[in-house]
Amino acid sequence: xxxxxxxxxxxxxxxxxxxxxxxxxxxxxxxxxxxxxxxxxxxxxxxxxxxxxxxxxxxxxxxxxxxxxxxxxxxxxxxxxxxxxxxxxxxxxxxxxxxxxxxxxxxxxxxxxxxxxxxxxxxxxxxxxxxxxxxxxxxxxxxxxxxxxxxxxxxxxxxxxxxxxxxxxxxxxxxxxxxxxxxxxxxxxxxxxxxxxxxxxxxxxxxxxxxxxxxxxxxxxxxxxxxxxxxxxxxxxxxxxxxxxxxxxxxxxxxxxxxxxxxxxxxxxxxxxxxxxxxxxxxxx
Amino acid sequence: xxxxxxxxxxxxxxxxxxxxxxxxxxxxxxxxxxxxxxxxxxxxxxxxxxxxxxxxxxxxxxxxxxxxxxxxxxxxxxxxxxxxxxxxxxxxxxxxxxxxxxxxxxxxxx
Numbered sequence: 001x002x003x004x005x006x007x008x009x010x011x012x013x014x015x016x017x018x019x020x021x022x023x024x025x026x027x028x029x030x031x032x033x034x035x036x037x038x039x040x041x042x043x044x045x046x047x048x049x050x051x052x053x054x055x056x057x058x059x060x061x062x063x064x065x066x067x068x069x070x071x072x073x074x075x076x077x078x079x080x081x082x083x084x085x086x087x088x089x090x091x092x093x094x095x096x097x098x099x100x101x102x103x104x105x106x107x108x109x110x111x112x113x114x115x116x117x118x119x120x121x122x123x124x125x126x127x128x129x130x131x132x133x134x135x136x137x138x139x140x141x142x143x144x145x146x147x148x149x150x151x152x153x154x155x156x157x158x159x160x161x162x163x164x165x166x167x168x169x170x171x172x173x174x175x176x177x178x179x180x181x182x183x184x185x186x187x188x189x190x191x192x193x194x195x196x197x198x199x200x201x202x203x204x205x206x207x208x209x210x211x212x213x214x215x216x217x218x219x220x221x222x223x224x225x226x227x228x229x230x231x232x233x234x235x236x237x238x239x240x241x242x243x244x245x246x247x248x249x250x251x252x253x254x255x256x257x258x259x260x261x262x263x264x265x266x267x268x269x270x271x272x273x274x275x276x277x278x279x280x281x282x283x284x285x
Numbered sequence: 286x287x288x289x290x291x292x293x294x295x296x297x298x299x300x301x302x303x304x305x306x307x308x309x310x311x312x313x314x315x316x317x318x319x320x321x322x323x324x325x326x327x328x329x330x331x332x333x334x335x336x337x338x339x340x341x342x343x344x345x346x347x348x349x350x351x352x353x354x355x356x357x358x359x360x361x362x363x364x365x366x367x368x369x370x371x372x373x374x375x376x377x378x379x380x381x382x383x384x385x386x387x388x389x390x391x392x393x394x395x
Contacts, residue, residue: 042333042391049332054287057339061328062291064346068321069292073299075314078306 143185146199146268150185154227154262155234157243161220161252168204168211170250171222174243175202181236183228185264190218197268220252230258312361313354316373320353321346323377326384333391353377 052058084092142148157174159166171188175198178186186198196202196213205212210219226233237243237256247254306314324346331337353373360369389395 041394042388045333045335046329046391049337050286050289052286058287060343061339062287064291064321064343065288065325066291066295066298068318068325068346069295070299071295071314071321072318073296074304074306075318077300077303078311078314 144199145270146185146197147270148267149263149265150227151261151263152184152227153230153260154183154185154225154258155230155237156257156259156262157224157226157237157254158257159220159222159224159247159252159254161222161247161250163251164209164220165251166220166222166247167250168206170243170246171211171213172204173246174224174237175204177236177243178224178226178228178233181228181232183226183233185227187225187264187266188213188218189223189225189266191221192217192219194218195266197264197266199268225262225264227262227264230260234258312366312370313357316353316357316370317350319374319377319381320349323380323384324349326381326388330384330387330391333388349377 084095139148143150157178159171159174175186175188187195188198189195190210192210194216196216196218198213202214207217210217211222212218234256237254244254244256324342327345328337328342331342356373357366357370360366363369
């Protein structure tokens with residue numbers, strides 16, 4: 001049907017054909033002729049449009065096309081800025097999952113660290129409290145051990161012994177009575193100015209012209225300076241058959257005076273134990 | 286000639302000036318660009334078909350952009366904005382392919 005309905009294209013097609021003696025020639029050239037249009041091609045029209053004289057209508061087209069170019073460029077640049085905007089849904093889910101997991105991890109870490117911090121803080125607090133307690137205890141023990149001076153209410157016991165008849169036994173029993181009455185710090189001074197802090201290891205030995213206390217020679221009159229509850233201490237000295245009576249029996253005189261404020265400033269020199277060492281702590285004991 | 290220069294100038298301006306897309310326009314600009322692209326390819330095809338008309342091009346360009354943006358806006362209001370955006374992009378994509386196919390036939394005659 002194209003052969004009979006397209007006579008316009010027959011002319012150039014037949015002219016270009018080099019061989020046209022028989023009826024077979026047009027049938028062979030028919031397909032080629034179909035792509036040789038007589039009307040101007042699209043490219044021709046495009047080229048003509050590009051070369052056309054500018055007119056007002058083109059300005060509007062140019063403005064719109066320019067707007068498109070501008071918008072497209074801006075949009076492309078904006079997308080470049082934001083990776084997440086371009087990411088696909090699956091990628092976004094992955095990113096979100098990762099971030100959530102990371103957030104959970106960090107939350108756990110925060111909780112853990114806060115816990116550690118609390119423990120450390122309370123540990124430091126209890127450590128400080130323990131240190132304070134220990135320091136206080138050490139202070140108290142130091143008073144009892146006689147390694148520091150002490151001050152407080154107490155009594156003085158003055159034993160005047162002109163005949164030198166008050167011996168170590170009496171002095172020792174006096175110290176025992178004072179201890180059992182709650183004496184916390186005891187100082188013994190002699191008439192010759194020597195002073196001794198009476199502690200747990202203190203011993204009394206009869207000596208020529210007096211007594212030896214911890215190896216220090218003391219001469220009468222002796223004077224105890226005792227820190228403790230004054231009335232209890234005084235009663236412990238003065239009860240019948242007690243220290244005062246014993247001193248009187250030995251031929252001396254003992255006077256007890258109560259004071260609101262006494263100072264024991266002689267300290268005991270501690271020598272490290274040579275044989276004994278602290279036994280290990282036994283929790284079950 | 287003038288439209289080609291206009292396109293070049295527009296792209297250069299968009300690349301050179303650092304313009305931030307306003308937040309209110311952000312969902313609509315890509316759709317508007319696709320719609321305008323369809324209008325431009327349609328215009329090119331019309332030029333090659335020999336039926337190009339300034340007025341038709343301007344009207345179709347503006348109408349494409351406005352309707353595409355309106356559809357997306359409507360979708361946003363209805364809660365199906367992303368789906369409608371996809372629909373608009375698909376439709377314009379098909380049209381662009383059709384137009385480009387015609388242009389291709391003009392250029393390569395195949």
